[in-house]
Every structure is written in C-alpha cells, then in structure tokens.
Amino acid sequence: MTEAVSARGLTKRFGERTAVAGIDFGVEPGICFGFLGPNGAGKTTTMKMIYGLATIDDGELTVLGMDAMRERRRIKSRLGVVPQETNLDADLTVRENLLQQARYFGIDPAKAEERAGELLEFSLLGDRGDERIHGLSGGMKRRLLISRALMGDPELVVLDEPTTGLDPQARLAVWGALDRLRRRGVTLLLTTHYMEEAERLCDRLVIMDEGRIVTDGRPADLVRGHVGREVLELKLDEGCDADRLVASLDGRIQGHDLSERTLMLYADDAEAVLEELDHAVYPTESALVRRATLEDVFLRMTGRSLRE
Amino acid sequence: MAILDEPGYAGLGPRIPLRDMVPAPRLAAAVWLRNARVFSKLWRGALLPTFLDPFLYLLALGFGLGTYVAHINGIPYKEFIAPGLVASAAMWSSAFETTYNVYFRMNELRLYDNVLSTPVEVQDLVAGDLAWSAFRATIYGVVVLGVIAIFGLVSSWWALLMPPFVVLGSICFSVIGYSFTTLIPKIDLYSYFFTLFITPMFLFSGLFFPFSQLPEWVHVVAWFMPLYHLVEITRGLATGPEFWSIVSNSVWLAVVSTLLFTIPVRALRRKLVA
Numbered sequence: 001m002t003e004a005v006s007a008r009g010l011t012k013r014f015g016e017r018t019a020v021a022g023i024d025f026g027v028e029p030g031i032c033f034g035f036l037g038p039n040g041a042g043k044t045t046t047m048k049m050i051y052g053l054a055t056i057d058d059g060e061l062t063v064l065g066m067d068a069m070r071e072r073r074r075i076k077s078r079l080g081v082v083p084q085e086t087n088l089d090a091d092l093t094v095r096e097n098l099l100q101q102a103r104y105f106g107i108d109p110a111k112a113e114e115r116a117g118e119l120l121e122f123s124l125l126g127d128r129g130d131e132r133i134h135g136l137s138g139g140m141k142r143r144l145l146i147s148r149a150l151m152g153d154p155e156l157v158v159l160d161e162p163t164t165g166l167d168p169q170a171r172l173a174v175w176g177a178l179d180r181l182r183r184r185g186v187t188l189l190l191t192t193h194y195m196e197e198a199e200r201l202c203d204r205l206v207i208m209d210e211g212r213i214v215t216d217g218r219p220a221d222l223v224r225g226h227v228g229r230e231v232l233e234l235k236l237d238e239g240c241d242a243d244r245l246v247a248s249l250d251g252r253i254q255g256h257d258l259s260e261r262t263l264m265l266y267a268d269d270a271e272a273v274l275e276e277l278d279h280a281v282y283p284t285e286s287a288l289v290r291r292a293t294l295e296d297v298f299l300r301m302t303g304r305s306l307r308e
Numbered sequence: 309m310a311i312l313d314e315p316g317y318a319g320l321g322p323r324i325p326l327r328d329m330v331p332a333p334r335l336a337a338a339v340w341l342r343n344a345r346v347f348s349k350l351w352r353g354a355l356l357p358t359f360l361d362p363f364l365y366l367l368a369l370g371f372g373l374g375t376y377v378a379h380i381n382g383i384p385y386k387e388f389i390a391p392g393l394v395a396s397a398a399m400w401s402s403a404f405e406t407t408y409n410v411y412f413r414m415n416e417l418r419l420y421d422n423v424l425s426t427p428v429e430v431q432d433l434v435a436g437d438l439a440w441s442a443f444r445a446t447i448y449g450v451v452v453l454g455v456i457a458i459f460g461l462v463s464s465w466w467a468l469l470m471p472p473f474v475v476l477g478s479i480c481f482s483v484i485g486y487s488f489t490t491l492i493p494k495i496d497l498y499s500y501f502f503t504l505f506i507t508p509m510f511l512f513s514g515l516f517f518p519f520s521q522l523p524e525w526v527h528v529v530a531w532f533m534p535l536y537h538l539v540e541i542t543r544g545l546a547t548g549p550e551f552w553s554i555v556s557n558s559v560w561l562a563v564v565s566t567l568l569f570t571i572p573v574r575a576l577r578r579k580l581v582a
Binding site for chain 1: 334335337338339341342345346349417418419421422423424425426427428429580581582
C-alpha cells in the first residue's frame with residue numbers, strides 16, 4: 001500500500017536558519033500520526049510543506065502519491081487543514097463559513113448544504129448554524145475549524161496544534177471528533193505539545209527537535225524503549241549527592257535525569273528501587289513512584305531547558 | 309531603501325511559469341462569491357456616501373465654480389465634469405477595496421491562509437478579488453451615472469453602454485491597488501498611495517479641466533494614468549462617442565491590467581507561500 005505521506009531528506013531554510021533539516025518519515029494510510037517537539041522544532045513548517053503553504057528547498061515529499069511541489073492543486077483537493085491560528089471568516093455565519101469552503105472545493109450548492117448540516121451535527125454545533133463567529137467560544141471555533149477542514153471530504157487531515165488553549169472539556173470534545181474521523185478511515189496528521197494528547201490519539205509519532213527527528217515509533221514502544229515502565233521521582237535533600245546515589249543503583253535503573261533537586265530514575269519496577277535505596281546515606285524530601293509517560297521520553301529526548 | 313528592510317516586506321518573488329499565472333474561472337468565482345455575500349449584508353450603509361459624493365462635487369464645482377467657467381469645449385461645465393465623476397467613483401471604490409479591505413482580509417482575518425490551503429491557488433485568489441473589486445466599483449459608478457442623469461447632465465443614450473467600460477477601468481485601478489497591498493510591509497504606507505498616486509490622478513486626469521490650454525508634458529503624464537483613459541471613455545459615451553477614441557483607450561486599460569496582473573500574483577505567492 002502506498003503511504004499517505006512520505007518524506008525523504010525534506011529540508012526547509014529561512015535565510016540562514018534551517019527550520020527542517022533533511023527529515024525522513026512515512027505515514028501509513030488510516031492512522032493518526034503525530035509530530036511532537038518544542039516550539040521552533042520545525043513541526044508547523046513540515047505541516048505547511050505538506051499542505052502547500054511553504055515551498056520545499058530540498059528533498060522529496062509525496063502526499064497521497066503525488067509530488068508536493070508539482071501537484072499542489074490536486075493534493076489540496078483531497079486534503080483538509082486545521083491551522084494553528086483560528087482564521088474563520090468573521091463576516092460570515094457559522095454555516096456560511098462551511099458553505100464558502102465548499103465553493104473553494106467546487107462542490108455543488110445542494111451537496112454543500114447537506115454536508116454543512118451533517119458537519120454541524122458532527123462538531124456539536126447543530127443549533128449554532130446561523131450565529132456569527134464572534135459569539136462562539138474557543139472550543140466551538142476549534143470544532144468549526146475541524147468541520148471546515150472536512151467540507152471537501154478529505155482523505156488526509158492535517159491538524160496543527162488542534163487543542164492548544166482549550167479547557168479540558170473542549171479538548172475532550174475535539175478528541176472525540178478526531179476519534180470519529182479515524183474510525184471512518186481518514187488519515188490524521190497532527191502536531192501537539194500535549195503528551196497526553198499524543199499518547200491518546202497517535203498510532204505512531206515522531207519527536208522533532210531543532211529541525212530533526214530525534215526518535216519515532218508507537219507511543220507505548222517509545223516509553224518502554226527510552227524510559228521503561230515506571231519512574232521514581234525523588235526530591236533530594238541539600239546534603240544528598242545525586243551522582244553517588246545513581247551509581248549505587250547501577251544495573252537496577254534504565255536511566256536517570258536530574259533537574260534542579262529533582263531526580264528521575266527510570267526502571268521497570270520503581271517500587272523495588274525505592275525499597276533498596278539507602279535512605280540514611282541519601283536523604284530525600286519526598287519520593288513518588290508513577291507510571292512512565294511520553295512526557296518523560298519527550299523531556300529525555302529534547303532536554304529540560306526552556307526553548308524560546 | 310528603508311522600507312525594503314522591514315520584516316513584512318517580502319518583495320516581488322521569483323518568476324512564475326505562465327501556466328501558474330492563468331486563473332481557474334470557477335475558483336476565482338468562489339472567491340468573488342465570498343466577497344459578494346459579505347457585501348450583500350452591508351451594501352445599504354456602504355452605498356449611501358456614493359450618492360452624496362457626486363452630489364457634493366457637482367454642487368461645489370458644477371454649480372459653484374461652474375458659474376465662472378461657463379463652457380468647456382462647447383459644453384456646459386457641469387456636463388463636462390459629470391461623466392468623469394462616474395469614472396472617479398469607480399477609481400475611489402477600487403482603491404479602497406484593494407487596499408484597506410484586502411489588507412484586512414489578508415492580515416487581520418488571515419482568510420487567505422485558509423483559501424490557499426484549498427484547491428484555490430494564488431492566481432485564482434487574486435483574479436477573484438480583482439473581479440469583485442471591479443464589480444463593486446461598477447455598482448458605484450452606475451449609481452453616480454444615475455445621479456448625473458437625474459440632474460440632466462447626460463446628453464447621449466450611448467451612456468447606457470458605460471458599465472462594461474467602467475468594469476475594465478476598475479480592473480486596472482484594482483490591479484494597481486492590489487499590487488501595492490501585496491508589496492507593502494505596513495498599513496501606514498497607504499497614505500503614500502493615496503496622496504502620491506490616487507489624489508493626483510483624480511485631479512490631473514482631465515476630469516476637471518481639459519489639457520488643450522496646458523503644456524504638452526501634462527498631457528503626456530496624464531496618458532500614463534488609467535483614470536485619464538476611463539474619463540475619456542465615459543465622457544465620450546455621455547456626449548456622443550468617437551469610436552476610435554473608445555477603442556484605443558479601452559485597449560490601453562486592457563493591456564496595462566494584463567501586464568500588471570503578474571505583480572500581485574508573484575508578490576502574494578512570495579508572501580503567503582514562503
């Protein structure tokens with residue numbers, strides 16, 4: 001089966017800065033594929049190259065079997081895009097936003113009306129069709145953006161940070177919509193910096209940093225491979241020597257990270273590690289055993305320092 | 309130049325092959341329809357000043373100044389300027405639509421990012437916006453034509469043929485405004501466009517006085533202004549046409565519009581598809 005998206009050596013430069021530094025990836029049809037990474041990692045630029053709003057400087061990019069540089073119009077006719085910025089048309093009503101999108105796809109008016117009705121239901125905006133955009137909440141606008149992206153009946157939907165800035169309930173509603181889409185067999189491509197979102201939605205993902213892909217795989221495999229099952233999170237006392245503590249546990253942990261006075265120890269059985277720890281030699285303020293998450297992988301791969 | 313260093317200035321952008329320059333009519337129509345739909349909600353408020361504008365000019369110039377300048381080229385002064393006001397109304401409408409309105413849609417509402425992620429390409433978008441701007445300008449021109457006809461300032465039935473020529477002239481004004489919008493980094497620069505281009509064109513395109521008494525170079529400068537050509541056409545039709553004058557002025561407007569079309573397409577592509 002041909003891949004929905006495939007990139008070989010994909011590169012994008014803005015003047016001196018290299019935003020995307022020759023990345024390779026492949027997305028099988030029908031899955032949800034995630035791009036994770038700190039701000040400035042090159043996620044949005046990669047998305048824009050896929051949906052034709054950024055030119056490609058080097059490498060190859062194939063979308064739905066077509067060359068992204070040469071067949072932009074044909075690719076875009078089978079694609080839906082949910083941008084990071086809310087760019088709904090404030091001069092039109094909710095329903096008119098959808099109908100206008102249908103015109104850009106050359107869908108005939110009767111069909112467009114029908115689809116707009118369906119999609120308003122799909123995004124739980126059934127009774128809001130005649131309202132102005134102005135009156136919608138952030139979550140409603142985001143769901144309308146998703147519906148707008150679906151007007152052209154796309155095979156592939158690209159979502160750039162679909163839930164950034166939403167409250168937990170609104171986020172759940174968006175996740176619900178994305179789940180329903182995937183069950184219909186639509187391929188989803190999303191960027192996010194919410195690890196919970198990636199773990200929950202993505203079948204596969206890549207973690208990007210400084211324009212490169214630093215790791216890729218299924219979320220569960222990434223967690224298992226990079227940090228193990230569990231994490232022992234220790235808040236160290238002033239007098240505790242972190243290096244000697246780690247050395248004393250040699251062979252029983254899969255890795256560690258230290259940030260300020262918080263020491264993370266990665267292990268398959270963190271409870272056992274905690275029991276073996278000599279508390280008299282290594283005093284701690286608090287100790288917490290928890291399940292390892294994608295967030296641990298993310299921070300291990302991209303570091304703990306601020307990116308701005 | 310300092311403005312070329314502004315962060316928002318993207319420049320003209322690389323050459324584009326001809327096939328990427330030719331708009332798809334159906335997609336340009338989709339862009340046109342969006343603008344028409346929004347206008348259909350606002351037109352009542354938007355059109356009222358258009359009635360008042362020519363009225364004020366006629367009052368001040370026709371009935372005021374006109375009492376001192378009785379006739380020009382053998383026709384009463386009011387009748388001399390009236391058809392030109394059809395052309396200038398279209399110019400002002402085109403200028404505002406392709407500057408502030410387009411700027412707002414592009415940079416504030418950010419609608420074009422969405423439009424360009426659908427099958428619509430830059431050339432379709434520009435063509436649709438220009439067609440809309442010209443259509444809107446023609447509505448304004450026709451309103452003014454109605455007003456001057458009511459004042460009895462139109463002496464030929466040929467005036468009924470004005471609208472298609474006003475469309476043509478408005479496309480030309482619109483391409484120029486659109487080019488400016490796609491090239492400027494900041495909204496402040498519009499004051500230059502209006503002060504250094506639109507206003508002088510309004511005053512020196514033979515709308516208010518003929519060139520016959522003036523030095524030859526004034527005529528030469530005017531020849532380069534699209535308003536001059538549209539005023540020639542509208543005045544010709546209002547007072548009984550001269551066939552070849554209408555043809556040559558129309559050709560000028562069509563050729564200039566076609567040549568300039570490449571500028572906004574290239575600049576907008578550079579700006580939005582970076």
